[in-house]
Amino acid sequence: MEVVLRNLTKKFGQVVAVDHINLEIRSGEFVAFLGPSGCGKTTTLLMVAGIYKPTEGEILFDGRLMNKVPPQQRNVGMVFQSYALYPHMTAFQNMAFPLKLAGMSQMMQAERVKRVADMMGIGHLLDRKPGELSGGQQQRVALGRALVKEPDLLLFDEPLSNLDARLRLVMRGEIKRLQHELGITSIYVTHDQVEAMTMADRIAVINEGKLQAFDTPDDLYDRPKTLFIAGFVGNPPMNFFTVSIRRENGDYFAESEGGLRVKVPSERAEKALAGGLEQVIMGIRPEDIQMDESGTSENKGPVFSVEPLGRDDLIDVHIGPDSVFLLVDPLKRVRLDDIVHLEFDTAKVQFFDPETGKSLLWT
Amino acid sequence: MDEEVVRAPWYHPGRWLPYLFLVITLLPVFVGYSWLIIASFSRETRGLTPIGGFTLRNWAFLWEDIGTGVDLWALSRQSFIDAAHVTFLLISLAALINLLLSGTESRFGIALAKLTKSLQNVRAAFTVAVLAFVIAVVSKLSVMDLGIWSTLLNTFLIALYMTVTVVLISSMAGYALSRMNFPGRKPFLSLTLVLHGFPAVTLLIPIFYVLKFLGSIPVLGDAVGFNTLGGVALVMVSFQLPLGVWLMKGFFDSIPWDVERSALVDGATYFQTWQQILMPMLRPGLMALGIFSFISGWGAFLIPTTFTIGTKTANLPVYLNSLISDTAPVNWNTIAAIGLFQMVPVLFFFFFAQEYLLSIFAGGSKGAS
Numbered sequence: 001m002e003v004v005l006r007n008l009t010k011k012f013g014q015v016v017a018v019d020h021i022n023l024e025i026r027s028g029e030f031v032a033f034l035g036p037s038g039c040g041k042t043t044t045l046l047m048v049a050g051i052y053k054p055t056e057g058e059i060l061f062d063g064r065l066m067n068k069v070p071p072q073q074r075n076v077g078m079v080f081q082s083y084a085l086y087p088h089m090t091a092f093q094n095m096a097f098p099l100k101l102a103g104m105s106q107m108m109q110a111e112r113v114k115r116v117a118d119m120m121g122i123g124h125l126l127d128r129k130p131g132e133l134s135g136g137q138q139q140r141v142a143l144g145r146a147l148v149k150e151p152d153l154l155l156f157d158e159p160l161s162n163l164d165a166r167l168r169l170v171m172r173g174e175i176k177r178l179q180h181e182l183g184i185t186s187i188y189v190t191h192d193q194v195e196a197m198t199m200a201d202r203i204a205v206i207n208e209g210k211l212q213a214f215d216t217p218d219d220l221y222d223r224p225k226t227l228f229i230a231g232f233v234g235n236p237p238m239n240f241f242t243v244s245i246r247r248e249n250g251d252y253f254a255e256s257e258g259g260l261r262v263k264v265p266s267e268r269a270e271k272a273l274a275g276g277l278e279q280v281i282m283g284i285r286p287e288d289i290q291m292d293e294s295g296t297s298e299n300k301g302p303v304f305s306v307e308p309l310g311r312d313d314l315i316d317v318h319i320g321p322d323s324v325f326l327l328v329d330p331l332k333r334v335r336l337d338d339i340v341h342l343e344f345d346t347a348k349v350q351f352f353d354p355e356t357g358k359s360l361l362w363t
Numbered sequence: 364m365d366e367e368v369v370r371a372p373w374y375h376p377g378r379w380l381p382y383l384f385l386v387i388t389l390l391p392v393f394v395g396y397s398w399l400i401i402a403s404f405s406r407e408t409r410g411l412t413p414i415g416g417f418t419l420r421n422w423a424f425l426w427e428d429i430g431t432g433v434d435l436w437a438l439s440r441q442s443f444i445d446a447a448h449v450t451f452l453l454i455s456l457a458a459l460i461n462l463l464l465s466g467t468e469s470r471f472g473i474a475l476a477k478l479t480k481s482l483q484n485v486r487a488a489f490t491v492a493v494l495a496f497v498i499a500v501v502s503k504l505s506v507m508d509l510g511i512w513s514t515l516l517n518t519f520l521i522a523l524y525m526t527v528t529v530v531l532i533s534s535m536a537g538y539a540l541s542r543m544n545f546p547g548r549k550p551f552l553s554l555t556l557v558l559h560g561f562p563a564v565t566l567l568i569p570i571f572y573v574l575k576f577l578g579s580i581p582v583l584g585d586a587v588g589f590n591t592l593g594g595v596a597l598v599m600v601s602f603q604l605p606l607g608v609w610l611m612k613g614f615f616d617s618i619p620w621d622v623e624r625s626a627l628v629d630g631a632t633y634f635q636t637w638q639q640i641l642m643p644m645l646r647p648g649l650m651a652l653g654i655f656s657f658i659s660g661w662g663a664f665l666i667p668t669t670f671t672i673g674t675k676t677a678n679l680p681v682y683l684n685s686l687i688s689d690t691a692p693v694n695w696n697t698i699a700a701i702g703l704f705q706m707v708p709v710l711f712f713f714f715f716a717q718e719y720l721l722s723i724f725a726g727g728s729k730g731a732s
């Protein structure tokens with residue numbers, strides 16, 4: 001089913017929770033809503049489900065205006081952030097509830113519930129009440145309840161937030177595979193980037209109720225259209241420097257006031273200069289910066305902090321007033337206050353307008 | 364609770380201090396009840412010791428004062444005929460309305476047609492008939508003079524009326540106050556709390572005027588005016604409501620919004636959500652409030668004694684009080700027996716409904732995590 005949100009807006013009194021969101025979700029697509037806490041993700045989902053009435057704007061399912069259609073007639077499945085299981089019913093009854101309401105025979109109900117429950121790994125817990133289940137188990141019951149009725153549209157509100165890392169990985173795969181097999185259009189709310197990047201066909205990045213970007217994971221990562229997206233997507237986040245771009249002997253150099261100086265690809269530099277801006281914001285991802293062990297690089301500075309992340313150490317090198325974050329091999333044993341030389345791979349460098357925050361490279 | 368509990372040794376004060384405290388504080392109550400039971404079965408008592416052996420004479424009120432000419436057979440026959448009439452009338456009326464509405468397009472008409480249609484089966488007809496019969500019997504009994512049994516019926520009717528009304532209104536008001544945001548919600552909540560704090564005594568005189576006024580309204584006045592059971596129950600309901608509304612608001616607050624929303628998304632109508640999700644989750648709370656209201660209606664004295672005159676509308680506590688006169692000698696043993704008699708339903712509730720009563724302080728939604 002195709003879902004279109006047109007100028008969708010929700011106000012709670014003075015608070016604008018969702019601000020003129022426009023989205024077109026293709027049939028069978030898996031879309032992630034990614035954004036910080038309180039940005040209006042849940043509110044948007046509840047409007048799509050029919051619980052909240054939009055203050056303004058339209059919701060269309062397959063071209064049909066849904067604003068006035070009550071939730072029970074929308075045939076959506078939703079996994080609530082708080083699970084919202086029915087405490088007086090067993091896990092089985094919880095999962096069978098939508099089927100019972102749809103008037104399905106008892107035998108069919110049992111069969112469907114059993115199949116989904118086994119897939120979720122909760123087949124042995126079906127006669128327990130929610131109060132007797134762990135948070136993760138409850139979450140899987142809620143997930144199962146949304147899936148059993150095989151709806152036209154699936155809404156997930158952070159469905160994996162309470163699982164341990166391992167189970168989360170497994171469930172991610174399960175949800176993705178199932179969604180793909182059934183071909184159900186899905187909206188998946190998360191504030192976990194990795195989840196969004198790995199699962200979604202397209203990601204809608206939302207901040208303060210506004211849609212910041214709606215693109216494939218690759219586009220968001222390699223071609224961010226705004227400063228916000230560049231800083232938000234990717235972990236550890238991108239480094240930003242205020243620089244001015246100079247041309248010397250046909251090559252372009254970006255120089256910060258603090259003394260950082262890197263050569264940048266001419267194609268990108270020209271685009272950055274095209275706007276005639278005196279200063280621009282340059283963004284480089286930590287993984288594009290290496291330690292230069294030969295010690296020839298002119299960009300050097302003391303190590304300000306070292307943060308072990310397991311596979312890598314995240315270190316913060318100060319070059320003048322600028323902070324540069326990069327990942328290094330823990331075996332190199334970088335210590336605080338060591339002077340390190342840095343080498344920048346600027347093939348993927350980004351430039352932004354400091355005033356508007358818009359990318360100078362991509363529109 | 365089958366896991367091993369680590370206990371302190373017996374000489375540790377933590378082991379026996381609570382018991383000691385309980386026993387000492389509860390001793391007077393315990394002694395009081397013991398006296399009640401002993402006295403009600405003895406000719407005379409001195410302290411807790413019966414004098415002159417045991418007797419059932421104190422319980423004579425159960426059969427003594429029943430007026431003559433009560434013919435139970437005639438009563439039930441007449442009630443049966445009345446019930447049959449009412450049932451027949453209702454069902455024919457339903458059929459007629461249904462017929463008239465056939466082919467109607469309006470929503471209300473369709474809903475009404477559905478309702479009338481649902482009355483036309485054996486089970487519904489039977490239910491209506493039984494209800495009509497019970498109402499007929501009760502209304503006939505309530506105008507007869509059956510001594511203590513009339514008083515008992517009065518007491519029961521007041522308590523029942525109170526229970527039903529309080530539960531009904533509190534659950535609706537509680538839902539609105541918990542879920543909806545309307546202007547004046549906050550002031551309303553604090554106002555009800557303040558009202559609950561008012562001692563009933565201070566309001567007796569104004570309420571008298573209100574009941575007098577209500578009594579002067581034709582038809583309605585016969586049901587809820589001064590010196591009627593309805594009037595007494597009405598006043599007590601309004602004293603009980605603040606507590607009920609607050610309790611129910613609390614119970615609804617303990618049910619997360621998302622559970623209701625989830626039911627709607629799962630395909631339930633609003634009615635199904637109410638019936639299959641909210642009510643089962645609230646059942647302990649509703650039961651607790653119902654039992655509370657029933658017991659406080661059952662034992663009510665101040666309001667009934669103020670707003671009723673004579674024995675026709677008296678309830679048990681008022682009747683009990685009327686036995687204690689300043690001039691004639693008081694038979695305390697009879698009073699003990701009546702007191703014990705009055706306690707029966709309370710004891711009954713405590714034995715069979717403890718679990719629900721306890722949950723009144725436990726959020727009211729069972730099994731919520």
Ligand SMILES: Nc1ncnc2c1ncn2[C@@H]1O[C@H](COP(=O)(O)OP(=O)(O)OP(=O)(O)O)[C@@H](O)[C@H]1O
Nearest residue numbers: 012015016017036037038039040041042043044191
């Ligand atoms: N019923 C409500 N009344 C008033 N304000 C609300 C209501 N629901 C949400 N808000 C506000 O709207 C904004 C968006 O809330 P929402 O629940 O959609 O955030 P979210 O993106 O789901 O956040 P999280 O990731 O923490 O779940 C928040 O600022 C919140 O305070």
Ligand SMILES: [Mg+2]
Nearest residue numbers: 041042081157
């Ligand atoms: Mg949320």
